[in-house]
Amino acid sequence: MSYSLVPLPSQLMGMLKPLQHEIEAEMGVGPCNPIDATDPQSLYVWSGELFDALIASGRGELDAKKTIAKALRVTIDPCWSAKAKVPLRGTSARHRVIARLVREKRWHSIWSLNWDVWLERALHSVGIESHQSKKNSSPALPNGWIRWYESWVPSKVVQNGDQQTVVVYKPHGCVESLLAGDGTFVLTREELGRCLKQQEPLVQDGMKQCFTHHSLVAAGWSASEPYLQEFFTELKPYRSAGTTLTVIDPSPNPGGHVALMAAYDSCSAQTMCRPEFNSFPNTDDVFLWIQTRHGLGCFEAISTGYERQKATAWLNIFKEPQSQSSAFGFMVEWFDNFLSVWLRLCFNNGHQKFFAGLPVLREAIPTHRRDEHIPWDEQNVERKDLLAALTLLVDLCDRPAEIPKFNFAFFPGALWDEHKHHLIVPVPAWIEGKTQSLAALKPLVESRHWANQGQVRKVSVLGLAPLGSPVMHKDTQLNWIYEVSRLMHFGGFAAVKNIQWLELSNWRDHI
Numbered sequence: 001m002s003y004s005l006v007p008l009p010s011q012l013m014g015m016l017k018p019l020q021h022e023i024e025a026e027m028g029v030g031p032c033n034p035i036d037a038t039d040p041q042s043l044y045v046w047s048g049e050l051f052d053a054l055i056a057s058g059r060g061e062l063d064a065k066k067t068i069a070k071a072l073r074v075t076i077d078p079c080w081s082a083k084a085k086v087p088l089r090g091t092s093a094r095h096r097v098i099a100r101l102v103r104e105k106r107w108h109s110i111w112s113l114n115w116d117v118w119l120e121r122a123l124h125s126v127g128i129e130s131h132q133s134k135k136n137s138s139p140a141l142p143n144g145w146i147r148w149y150e151s152w153v154p155s156k157v158v159q160n161g162d163q164q165t166v167v168v169y170k171p172h173g174c175v176e177s178l179l180a181g182d183g184t185f186v187l188t189r190e191e192l193g194r195c196l197k198q199q200e201p202l203v204q205d206g207m208k209q210c211f212t213h214h215s216l217v218a219a220g221w222s223a224s225e226p227y228l229q230e231f232f233t234e235l236k237p238y239r240s241a242g243t244t245l246t247v248i249d250p251s252p253n254p255g256g257h258v259a260l261m262a263a264y265d266s267c268s269a270q271t272m273c274r275p276e277f278n279s280f281p282n283t284d285d286v287f288l289w290i291q292t293r294h295g296l297g298c299f300e301a302i303s304t305g306y307e308r309q310k311a312t313a314w315l316n317i318f319k320e321p322q323s324q325s326s327a328f329g330f331m332v333e334w335f336d337n338f339l340s341v342w343l344r345l346c347f348n349n350g351h352q353k354f355f356a357g358l359p360v361l362r363e364a365i366p367t368h369r370r371d372e373h374i375p376w377d378e379q380n381v382e383r384k385d386l387l388a389a390l391t392l393l394v395d396l397c398d399r400p401a402e403i404p405k406f407n408f409a410f411f412p413g414a415l416w417d418e419h420k421h422h423l424i425v426p427v428p429a430w431i432e433g434k435t436q437s438l439a440a441l442k443p444l445v446e447s448r449h450w451a452n453q454g455q456v457r458k459v460s461v462l463g464l465a466p467l468g469s470p471v472m473h474k475d476t477q478l479n480w481i482y483e484v485s486r487l488m489h490f491g492g493f494a495a496v497k498n499i500q501w502l503e504l505s506n507w508r509d510h511i
């Protein structure tokens with residue numbers, strides 16, 4: 001899952017091969033067997049030889065592992081700590097979607113065999129904090145929302161079993177744990193075989209429950225580790241009915257994936273999703289497609305009548321990924337870039353309420369993160385925010401010839417017509433809200449994500465509301481226009497007369 005962000009094992013070996021003798025000499029160990037850059041297992045073989053030699057020379061286990069990790073550049077290259085090669089968005093699409101679905105409680109747990117912390121960075125970006133920050137956490141959120149993650153490595157015991165914490169299992173260790181003084185950094189083939197079997201019974205039982213009671217989605221994992229193949233095979237007789245296997249990998253591994261499918265009594269046609277490397281759909285496209293289907297499913301669940309028919313029809317269209325150039329491909333960007341910002345805006349203005357016993361406080365959901373995520377699948381309250389967004393999506397789809405192809409990424413939370421340089425800012429326009437404040441948009445407008453305001457020639461405010469909602473008073477419309485004018489950085493839009501109010505019933509006449 002971290003390809004392009006950190007080196008793959010074969011790439012790491014390719015970089016180290018010319019330096020092998022120099023590294024060994026610097027460590028003061030004898031010549032090891034030559035590195036085979038074509039064999040990913042060569043990483044563990046060579047590391048095992050180095051480790052044994054360092055221990056034999058009198059080095060402690062933690063010191064030896066830190067020495068090898070430094071030679072592999074894991075503790076000195078900032079990409080492993082998610083501080084270099086950072087995508088402009090902050091996270092890759094695949095990590096972002098996984099994190100959002102964690103927030104939505106769609107994953108029981110996450111297993112990562114990577115040493116890096118890109119997944120943890122993505123969890124933080126959507127509002128899921130480390131369990132270590134619980135004491136200083138924000139006010140209460142609904143029980144159905146995941147709030148914290150706990151990273152587990154083989155030297156630890158899972159501490160949190162509450163329903164708002166997800167466990168990230170890292171059986172091979174983690175660079176942050178190693179830097180913090182934890183010796184869990186699995187480097188050798190012998191350690192790979194022991195890392196699960198030597199756990200406390202409570203930990204082993206928790207791990208087994210992950211795979212006997214829940215379906216498995218294996219993304220970017222070759223399943224080449226013999227100890228994990230054995231682990232899944234042993235669990236086969238205890239697997240609950242209905243649990244399934246899905247493998248998302250552009251390069252299927254004939255050995256590992258076949259063994260995994262045998263453990264799940266599945267075949268390639270039922271299991272394999274094979275993204276492309278450099279064309280559509282790649283792995284990011286597949287995860288964005290999964291996110292789009294999830295969003296459409298949430299719309300279908302809360303809507304009725306014509307809108308529900310549309311949501312059902314869209315789900316049928318999205319039985320497979322849709323490219324941006326297709327008629328409905330814009331939905332992928334709409335769900336990824338627009339919807340999260342829109343939901344935060346509705347919440348922060350009191351147009352949408354959530355409850356954790358008492359109403360959730362506004363300060364409980366920060367607005368400074370672009371991807372801070374309010375779950376789409378939270379349906380214990382009436383979701384007027386989603387229903388209002390659905391009216392926009394229906395209108396965008398019903399008359400595509402009359403509506404330009406908007407860019408939803410250029411100004412997150414807004415609609416951007418790059419041909420006419422027209423910026424349209426949707427706002428909640430049903431009467432429940434008592435304030436008109438762009439608190440959810442302000443951090444974006446003033447950040448690099450809205451850095452292209454110099455290209456804007458026209459600004460409009462689009463009022464959105466669920467079907468059948470009472471019409472907003474004219475004074476409230478003017479207040480919204482005033483709020484938008486205050487956020488724009490250019491004098492031409494500081495005057496409210498230069499910003500117009502639009503509604504779905506008439507907006508096509510003005511775009």
